[in-house]
Amino acid sequence: MALSISFSRPIFSLNNTISFHPSSPPPRPLCIFKFHHQNNNVSTTTTRYQGLCGSMVINCSSSELGPTSSDPMNSSSRKPQIPSMAPFNGTMNEVGMSNSSYKWHRVLLKVSGEALAGDQTQNIDPKVTMSIAREVAAVTRLGIEVAIVVGGGNIFRGSSWAGSSGLDRSSADYIGMLATVMNAMFLQSTMESIGIPTRVQTAFRMSEVAEPYIRRRAVRHLEKGRVVIFAAGTGNPFFTTDTAAALRCAEINAEVVLKATNVDGVYDDNPRHNPNASLLETVTYQDVMSRDLSVMDMTAITLCHENNIPVVVFNLNKPGNISKAIMGERVGTLIGGTKDSAPARP
Secondary structure (H helix, E strand, C coil), rough: CCCEEHHHHHHHCCCCCCCCCCCCCCCCCEEEEEEECCCCEEEEEEEEEECCCCCEEEEEEEEECEECCCCCCCCCCCCCCCCCCCCCCECCCCCCCCCHHHHCCEEEEECCCCHHHCCCCCCCHHHHHHHHHHHHHHCCHHHCCEEEEEEECCCCCHHHHCCCCEEEEEEHHHHHHHHHHHHHHHHHHHHHHCCCCEEEEECCCCCCEEEEEEEEHHHHHHCCCCCCEEEECCCCCCCHHHHHHHHHHHHHHCCCEEEEEEECCECCCCEEEEEECCCECCEHHHHHHHHHCCCCCCHHHHHHHCCCEEEEEECCCCCCHHHHHHHCCCCEEEECCCCCCCCCCC
C-alpha cells in the first residue's frame, strides 16, 4: 500500500488557524472518490476533502501482485513518499513563518485626534490615515493582532468647550465622544480601501454605523485577523481616550499600549520651551506620576501601572514608526519596562 498526501493550496491562510466557532457546526467536507485500474490489478483511490481552510487530496494505491523484477514500481525496496507538513495548531504568516519571533502579539494602538489632523489645514488629513492604514496592514499580515483607540481632539475636545455658552462638562464630553466615532469611521474606510478587514465598536450603541462594544466579540475579531477600532472612549464623561486605551488594553489582554503622538517620545523637560531637553528611552510609572510628565493623564497611567501594561510613546509622523513600535523595535520612549524586555502581564 502506497500513501501520498498532497494539498491543492496551503492549509493555513493569513493569520488563521484551523478552528470552528462553538456556536456553528463544522463545515461539511466535500468528498470525491475515483477508482480506476492500471496494469495488473493495481488500483488507485483518490479522495478530495474540501473545507474552509483549503483542500486535501489523498491518493492510495495497492496491488495484489508480489514484487517482480520486470516491474520496478512493485519493487519491495520502494518506500512510500509522505511529504512533510506544518503542524495543525500553529499560526502562520504569508511566508510560512511563525509570529512567535515578534515581541508583541496583540497590541493596542492609541492615535490622538491631533495626529490625524496632520498639518492642521483640515480636521482629518487623508494622507495621515492612509499612512496609518498601510503600516498597520504590514504588521497584520505578519500575524500580529492590532486594536486601535482614536481620539477626537481634531474635531471637538470636551474639556476645552466645557462652560462655553452654558455647555456643561458632561455634555461637552459626550460631543467629544461623537467626534471619536467620526474619526473611527474615516479610519475604517481608509483601511478597508486597501483590503484590511476592520470593525468599529462604540462604547454606546450606534447600531446603524458601528457595532456595540462587546469584549468577547472584539477578541474574536482580533483572532480572525481583523483590526478593531474602539470609539466613543469609555462611554462615560470625565474620562479621556487615553484612559479608554488603557482600559480596552486590559480588557482584551493586549500586551502593550502604543501611543502615537506628534512628538518623538517623553522628554525630561518641555522641548518647546527648553531646546536642551533630552529624550528619555525608558521611564518608570512612578517617574511619570511624581514628575507630572505630560504623557497620559494620571488615571490612564495608574490603570497601566496596576495592570502592569507597558506604554510606548512615539512620533506618528515619522514613516515606519508605527510598524516598528508594533513589532517591538526600539522607537520612542518605553514606560514601565526596558527596551529589551517588557514586564510580563499577570
